[in-house]
Amino acid sequence: MTEKKRTTIVLFSGDYDKAMAAYIIANGAAAYDHEVTIFHTFWGLNALRKEENIQVKKGFMEKMFGKMMPRGANKMGLSKMNYAGFGPKMIKDVMKKHNAIPLPNLIEMAQEQDVKLVACTMTMDLLGLQKEELLNDIDYAGVAAYLGDAQDGNVNLFI
């Protein structure tokens, strides 16, 4: 019996294009029969936010962060050529034209392929994000759990 290969991605970035790269690699690795984990930390947590405005009790700073950060994958900007939101529109237009899969669907597909989506609890605390605000059926963990997966990983990436 051979063990499964393992791919572990830290998604730190909150950019649409970088998150797309992360999820394309993750879905590819899952199709290759790897065990795949995406550990969402800092701005990468925004990819896991629900689109609707969930009412939860928060302190002032946490409310500020909540308002300033994009609510969900579809609202994220680009790492380059963002041009106040025009860049993401352009990218989404060419993606539609070329039948590329939009980020929210890439995330769904990852969940269907049993990619383990993890939200970093320490940075959730810092940014004031609560479980109710994030997608269903994800895991919650800290850096120790990440390292437990990564130390046996064949492909480890920080995106």
Place this chain on the structure above:
Amino acid sequence: MTEKKRTTIVLFSGDYDKAMAAYIIANGAAAYDHEVTIFHTFWGLNALRKEENIQVKKGFMEKMFGKMMPRGANKMGLSKMNYAGFGPKMIKDVMKKHNAIPLPNLIEMAQEQDVKLVACTMTMDLLGLQKEELLNDIDYAGVAAYLGDAQDGNVNLFI
């Protein structure tokens, strides 16, 4: 017989300084007798563009992207302190002073050392880049080929 070590880099970034880091590591690994692949995706593809304006048929959006993105390694900006192009000039000046190798020459050197330079076909499609516009003697592939290399990699980086 021992197998060669393997280094695999995803170059996602279109910044001069990050591409420099990628190519310095790649050339170092090749000198160390690793098998080395740089998989250029998204803005990282710009490092592979030819400097001259190649005439190819394109749609409107693809022309726009083509005009907005830097044509070749030498035209790329910095990830920090870009200052509307002043930063890259400063960096290139200190590089000359310290006899550091400019990015276009690092790319040439990589090709001479048989570093495999791959252009991601999916993002070429999205950004409307065509083979005629990219350097000669490079490979074209998708995420599956990248994962095939990376899963046996000793050093895998996303830059």
Place this chain on the structure above:
Amino acid sequence: MTEKKRTTIVLFSGDYDKAMAAYIIANGAAAYDHEVTIFHTFWGLNALRKEENIQVKKGFMEKMFGKMMPRGANKMGLSKMNYAGFGPKMIKDVMKKHNAIPLPNLIEMAQEQDVKLVACTMTMDLLGLQKEELLNDIDYAGVAAYLGDAQDGNVNLFI
């Protein structure tokens, strides 16, 4: 006898949040009994600068870089939502509230845990940074030394 696991991080970024992620992973890995190296290159060198203004002889360009770059971990900006320095203040406020460890202390803790902190000599040259300006008890090396560590690494990241 089993060999120790090894974690090797290239810290290229000069952002407070990315450096925090690097040092949290490094401290976690050291607690897990990994041999850990952080190789600071380009803007990541700023995390190793002493806070005080050290007088050293420099050329004009090197002085400019020295002035434009943040002097030490505590002065670094954010990769997102920097808002001319307001973002870092917000982050530091929520960090205090949640008892998260500030970056300068994470660096101290890494040194106490024998994480090997390396400054890249090639980019020190380019940016005009001298040993007197950097923290005590760090190592100095080039890309060959990095690759020597990384090629046996279990977790290799570029941040």
